[in-house]
Amino acid sequence: MQLTQRAKQVNRRPMTALEKIYLWNIIKGMSITLSHFFKRKVTIRYPEQKRTFSEVFRGLQVLNRDEEGRERCTACGLCAVACPAEAITMEAAERLPGEEHLYLEEKYAAKFEINMLRCIFCGLCEEACPKDAIYLSQSFAPANYGRKGFIYKKEDLLIPHPKENPEAYRKALGEKKQAAVPLPNASLLEKGN
Numbered sequence: 001m002q003l004t005q006r007a008k009q010v011n012r013r014p015m016t017a018l019e020k021i022y023l024w025n026i027i028k029g030m031s032i033t034l035s036h037f038f039k040r041k042v043t044i045r046y047p048e049q050k051r052t053f054s055e056v057f058r059g060l061q062v063l064n065r066d067e068e069g070r071e072r073c074t075a076c077g078l079c080a081v082a083c084p085a086e087a088i089t090m091e092a093a094e095r096l097p098g099e100e101h102l103y104l105e106e107k108y109a110a111k112f113e114i115n116m117l118r119c120i121f122c123g124l125c126e127e128a129c130p131k132d133a134i135y136l137s138q139s140f141a142p143a144n145y146g147r148k149g150f151i152y153k154k155e156d157l158l159i160p161h162p163k164e165n166p167e168a169y170r171k172a173l174g175e176k177k178q179a180a181v182p183l184p185n186a187s188l189l190e191k192g193n
């Protein structure tokens with residue numbers, strides 16, 4: 001019984017002498033290979049060449065600082081709750097007197113980890129954060145040999161200090177973030193102050 005009308009009848013006629021030496025099929029195959037030789041290549045020579053990412057590309061997370069270089073994260077845990085992959089863990093600590101230049105608010109993340117093997121780069125942590133403390137950058141997590149290398153700690157995620165290393169800070173911020181949040185004290189950063 002035929003289930004559809006699309007069944008193709010198999011041609012069972014004996015092969016001709018030309019077909020038996022497969023020359024015609026080899027020529028057909030080679031012509032397809034050669035036609036691709038002149039077409040635009042879909043592959044690139046990574047890492048020498050890098051693709052331009054889409055504007056909406058979501059890459060490696062960055063823990064943000066304010067313009068004074070203070071950590072913005074208050075360890076509220078909203079990103080961890082929003083994360084569908086349960087990739088984020090943190091430990092909160094209380095800011096001590098004299099640490100005002102390090103942390104923006106009274107509470108901060110003493111430990112902050114993201115498991116990149118779990119992360120699906122959905123961006124929900126960025127959306128959940130009320131402090132603009134985490135965002136997904138335009139770079140991606142590099143390859144690693146061990147599973148432990150994919151557990152990114154706070155030191156790996158924190159953006160460089162805007163005053164101590166303004167160039168690295170601006171680079172880590174990325175064009176998308178710079179456009180979305182114009183740099184405060186941009187003139188100061190230009191001068192490297």
Ligand code: SF4
Nearest residue numbers: 083119120122123125
């Ligand atoms: S991008 Fe998505 S999966 Fe990755 S840490 Fe953020 S919320 Fe979790």
Ligand code: SF4
Nearest residue numbers: 073074076077079129
């Ligand atoms: S990154 Fe944002 S949402 Fe996550 S704990 Fe810090 S302040 Fe809260």
